[in-house]
Amino acid sequence: MKKYILPLALLGAVSLSAFAEPETVECSTNPSFGTNSCEVCYTETFDATETGEGFTSNITEVKIPWKHNEGELDEIIYDNEQKFPEIVSTIKVTSKPEKKEELWTNHESLIWTPFADHKEVFIGEGEEVGLYKLQDKAGITVTGKKADDTIMFVTPLVVRDFDAKTNEDSDPTTRNICVMGKFEVKKAGTITTPGPLAPTAIPEEPSLLDTLADITTADALDNAADTVNPTETDETDTETTITTDPILNAAGTETIATADQTAAETGPALWISILLALAFASAWNAWQKQKS
DSSP, X not given: OXXXXXXXXXXHHTOOOOOOOSEEEOGGGOHHHHHTTOSEXXXXXXXXXXXXXXXXXXXXXXXXXXXXXXXXXXXXXXXXXXXXXXXXXXSEEEEESOSHHHHXXXXXXXXXXXXXXOEEEXXXXXXXXXXXXXXXXXXXXXXXXXXXXXXXXXXXXXXXEEETTTTEEOOOEEEEEEEEEEEEEEOTXXXXXXXXXXXXXXXXXXOHHHHHXXXXXXXXXXXXXXXXXXXXXXXXXXXXXXXXXXXXXHHOOOEEEOHHHHHHOOTHHHHHHHHHHHHHHHHHHHHHHHHO
């Protein structure tokens, strides 16, 4: 069939991104590919649920790819020469809808170029697009008996080589594209659990020494504040008195604590409080000397 020369902008529009699914395999890896005269082979795995007699699977998404055959020329297909995929299986398969033209539709990556009497798509070397997929709200139900049961989607693609230099295409050939459906059978009610969470940092608990230091510092600050700015207390509070000897302050400072204070303050907090009081008394004595 003679071709029309398309504008460069339109030619660029049909250069589509790679179609990643399903997984390409060698046709020699499974006898079923040979039985169905498959020339381009793929596999895809579907979820299935275990039943008393085997398993069941509800398939809502199937993708049939069209990949360039790696020849030097482009490949081109016409819409009026194509057929929908056939489902081949030895196990029970039902589809909804039942009619192939209502079950299947072209993949969104397959963009037809319309002409007066036909539509066409061509791809170049190294390109791959989606050819068919299940229509929205369509589905296929499979009832199997063994975990290794499979189904096969066989698509007879009618394709031609296209020479862009001469704007001519070759006679058509049929290439069987096969997608083998395998099943991952799980027990009914099985819930897929997420992977392990990343470990989170656990804050390090303060050591006993750090805790004692914090308590001692807080007590010392409180005692120092009480010494500098004494406050009135209730009649029921125990009075604490610190007595300093001016004579001793000339050479050093000595602090005498009352019995009540000694009983209330013990440990490092007591000594820090005493040292702070001594320092305050020394400063007070030096200030009095300067004043006199």
